[in-house]
Amino acid sequence: MKDRRISVALLLPSLVGIILFLIFPVVQLVLPVIFGVKSNETYFSFLKATYNQQIIFRTIGIAFVTTLGLLVLAFPFAFWIAHQRMKVRKLLSLVILFPMLTNAVVRNFAWILILGRNGLVNTLLMDLHIVHQPVRILYTNTAIVIGLIYLFFPVMVTMLIDPIVSLDQSIDEAAAMSGAGPLTRFFKITLPQLTTSLLTGSILVFAGAMTAYTTPQLLGGNSSLVLSTLLYQQSMTLGDWRAASIVALTLILIALASLSITKVITKRISGGNEV
Numbered sequence: 001m002k003d004r005r006i007s008v009a010l011l012l013p014s015l016v017g018i019i020l021f022l023i024f025p026v027v028q029l030v031l032p033v034i035f036g037v038k039s040n041e042t043y044f045s046f047l048k049a050t051y052n053q054q055i056i057f058r059t060i061g062i063a064f065v066t067t068l069g070l071l072v073l074a075f076p077f078a079f080w081i082a083h084q085r086m087k088v089r090k091l092l093s094l095v096i097l098f099p100m101l102t103n104a105v106v107r108n109f110a111w112i113l114i115l116g117r118n119g120l121v122n123t124l125l126m127d128l129h130i131v132h133q134p135v136r137i138l139y140t141n142t143a144i145v146i147g148l149i150y151l152f153f154p155v156m157v158t159m160l161i162d163p164i165v166s167l168d169q170s171i172d173e174a175a176a177m178s179g180a181g182p183l184t185r186f187f188k189i190t191l192p193q194l195t196t197s198l199l200t201g202s203i204l205v206f207a208g209a210m211t212a213y214t215t216p217q218l219l220g221g222n223s224s225l226v227l228s229t230l231l232y233q234q235s236m237t238l239g240d241w242r243a244a245s246i247v248a249l250t251l252i253l254i255a256l257a258s259l260s261i262t263k264v265i266t267k268r269i270s271g272g273n274e275v
Contacts, residue, residue, distance in 0.1 A: 029245050046246045056250065059226040062141055063209035066148040067202050070156045078160035093161065096154045108218040111147050112138060139221040147215040152205045163197040196266060203262045207255050227251050
């Protein structure tokens, strides 16, 4: 009984902090939207507006493309790092995390210089005679995706390195002795063991890309609004806190839906692997 009281006493400050700084703000945000005057009409009118629908689909699309791009780019890189010697692996892991030590605004301003009309990319394309005039990359969805991939690349790689290192190599060796080729071993043995880690990394990246503000604001501008920049616009620029609450609730619902879908997929894959 005494140990239990001590445990409760130790957990109490954290519990109070979670209630005050996490649960209470969300409840305060959601209640006016749900129980306010004509709340249903206001929320559904927000969803029915073509302009808002474009922003919602743009946000989901950018998050999806960012997640897919990171799976394609980060997984091979993490696989390569995981198969290096311990010292090299630690050094490369530190190098990957280095960009996260710099300010997000500074990183995005660097991309503005690279993707701008007279930036490095357009200069290179024109010097190679691929294009005859500068291509508009900055302040587009493409620029946002590039910035988000750069932002979350260290996160995805870091999440995948340890699971790859922990793979049971004996199964792969047994399959190789049985005559299975490299591709067969990868898709039938290696990939199923990493499914949970890939899904976890994907949902973190998807949720992060959905709610990111600095990168879409600086690289997308007002021509490529997403839900996070729309939320800032409604609250800080227009002072419409009710509309901002609706945007925030939409972000929360999309995040919860993506988590639920990922949970169902993970359960089905785990059940299939057990069989």
